[in-house]
Amino acid sequence: MTSHAETQDDFKVERVASVLRHRVTDSIRNAILVGRFSPGERLPERELCEMTGVSRTLVREALRQLESEGLIVVIPHRGPEVARVTPEQARGIYQVREELEGLACQLFAESASDAQLAELRETFQALKRSWPRGTALEQIASKNAFYQCLLDGAGNEALMTTLRLLNSRIMLLRSTSMQAPGRAKQSIAELSVLMQALEARDGKAARAAGSLHVRNAANVAIAILRESLAAQPAAVQ
Structure with missing residues (x-):
């Protein structure tokens, strides 16, 4: 997924006390998903405070949440950085996602209301x-809204809870796949069949179409991910 219009103000957080921590978390998560911060890149607290316009305390709370989601890792003596997803990890996530989202599509078709x-x-x-x-x-917001509606209509709380645990990494991989030329158009075509x-x-x-889309x-x-991994040694040299 390519960022082509985001500015510093896009990540500013509205100061509403009751939801401020969640908004800060969403802001940093979105910055990672659109490529503002790349896998393996450090996340300096000062830069995050300037980006979001909030205090270090709120930024640290957000980072702890994103660490629990597997979107960032905290390296001793180095601090937080964006997590890298290996091809093997990605394959495992997609295998689980294919089964769960295929089931969600089937349940929606069979039980969702008009x-x-x-x-x-x-x-x-x-x-x-x-x-x-x-x-x-x-694009992230619209894709998330589509999948949220799909899961709501599936009506299976356990399914929704399980996918929510993987949600951040799913979104990261989704943004990765959308970087490929022509993938956006193909994705829309697949979802049209669904x-x-x-x-x-x-x-x-519906289950077959949903599973094929994930595959x-x-x-x-x-x-x-494999191309990026192969290029890393050359980049270091």
């Missing part, structure tokens, strides 16, 4: 509009 289907239809249209013209932040199955209330077809994304993301 109102939930209408809402998913609206979020899909918003998703399609965001890819050619939207910023990376807008939407057709959901509209038809065909659980089997295709996995192939792209893992290839990018």
